[in-house]
Amino acid sequence: xxxxxxxxxxxxxxxxxxxxxxxxxxxxxxxxxxxxxxxxxxxxxxxxxxxxxxxxxxxxxxxxxxxxxxxxxxxxxxxxxxxxxxxxxxxxxxxxxxxxxxxxxxxxxxxxxxxxxx
Amino acid sequence: xxxxxxxxxxxxxxxxxxxxxxxxxxxxxxxxxxxxxxxxxxxxxxxxxxxxxxxxxxxxxxxxxxxxxxxxxxxxxxxxxxxxxxxxxxxxxxxxxxxxxxxxxxxxxxxxxxxxxxxxxxxxxxxxxxxxxxxxxxxxxxxxxxxxxxxxxxxxxxxxxxxxxxxxxxxxxxxxxxxxxxxxxxxxxxxxxxxxxxxxxxxxxxxxxxxxxxxxxxxxxxxxxxxxxxxxx
Numbered sequence: 001x002x003x004x005x006x007x008x009x010x011x012x013x014x015x016x017x018x019x020x021x022x023x024x025x026x027x028x029x030x031x032x033x034x035x036x037x038x039x040x041x042x043x044x045x046x047x048x049x050x051x052x053x054x055x056x057x058x059x060x061x062x063x064x065x066x067x068x069x070x071x072x073x074x075x076x077x078x079x080x081x082x083x084x085x086x087x088x089x090x091x092x093x094x095x096x097x098x099x100x101x102x103x104x105x106x107x108x109x110x111x112x113x114x115x116x117x118x
Numbered sequence: 119x120x121x122x123x124x125x126x127x128x129x130x131x132x133x134x135x136x137x138x139x140x141x142x143x144x145x146x147x148x149x150x151x152x153x154x155x156x157x158x159x160x161x162x163x164x165x166x167x168x169x170x171x172x173x174x175x176x177x178x179x180x181x182x183x184x185x186x187x188x189x190x191x192x193x194x195x196x197x198x199x200x201x202x203x204x205x206x207x208x209x210x211x212x213x214x215x216x217x218x219x220x221x222x223x224x225x226x227x228x229x230x231x232x233x234x235x236x237x238x239x240x241x242x243x244x245x246x247x248x249x250x251x252x253x254x255x256x257x258x259x260x261x262x263x264x265x266x267x268x269x270x271x272x273x274x275x276x277x278x279x280x281x282x283x284x285x286x287x288x289x290x291x292x293x294x295x296x297x298x299x300x301x302x303x304x305x306x307x308x309x310x311x312x313x314x315x316x317x318x319x320x321x322x323x324x325x326x327x328x329x330x331x332x333x334x335x336x337x338x339x340x341x342x343x344x345x346x347x348x349x350x351x
Binding site: 004007008010011014015024025026027028029031032033035036039040046049050052053054056057058059060061062063064065066067068069070071072073074077078081083084085087088089090091092093094095096097098099100101102103104105106107108110111 | 183
């Protein structure tokens with residue numbers, strides 16, 4: 001429970017940074033960066049949060065489910081423009097995947113010839 | 119009041135949305151254990167959507183419980199700092215490769231997105247709402263709003279993109295012979311944000327770490343890249 005409390009605290013700090021200090025990053029992402037910084041600086045020990053973090057991460061997909069179900073509200077609007085929408089979802093997602101993966105693999109291999117970084 | 123009306127009213131109990139989601143998810147995990155190709159999130163949401171449509175339960179009723187589940191995305195996103203931290207410890211010397219890969223991929227994604235919608239005759243509203251679709255939904259919603267798109271639609275497109283990238287991303291990379299934790303993590307995190315990362319978490323901690331790094335980086339980079347588009351419009 002201590003780990004969960006720490007995660008909530010950083011989440012809250014991130015939200016405060018976004019809403020009160022107007023930092024232009026979503027509160028959740030800001031909270032993640034703050035926690036990363038604290039881990040790197042040694043202010044938070046990995047052991048304090050690891051069990052809670054692993055549990056949440058392991059089941060992370062379920063937390064997206066209600067938002068995706070919400071797509072049903074937009075079925076009508078999407079239906080009118082289904083061709084550009086569906087084509088774009090597939091095409092540009094494939095392009096991002098392929099290009100990001102290819103460039104990263106190429107550069108990593110260049111930086112360290114023979115490293116399979118498995 | 120008919121039995122159906124009563125069921126519809128009952129669905130407004132937060133416990134209904136929470137139980138339905140958890141039950142569908144547990145069933146989806148079980149199914150995924152037997153049929154590897156069936157993505158657990160696809161199965162979970164598919165089952166819930168079918169049930170809501172068949173029983174004619176409005177989304178607004180389901181959402182009262184659904185929101186309680188969505189709440190946990192906050193602390194879970196924060197928890198992504200853990201694999202990210204471990205990845206930075208072990209892959210320090212490759213961080214530049216990931217940063218360049220994410221930048222190139224994000225820029226290409228925005229360009230391709232605009233081009234495809236324009237070529238196929240999509241409306242301006244759809245085009246602007248789809249530009250930031252590869253980044254995590256809170257960032258995408260904000261960018262789309264700034265550009266003059268519809269924030270709600272942008273949210274829909276990001277989750278669909280995430281689901282698609284999460285379902286097919288690793289297979290596509292395998293097909294293209296793109297290998298290694300760095301490349302897979304960077305590609306899936308950039309293309310499919312948290313939903314892609316959520317899949318990698320179940321498969322490899324190293325890939326998940328790179329993926330969470332890629333998703334935060336691409337969120338920042340996409341926000342910056344969209345500034346000139348905003349001026350241009």
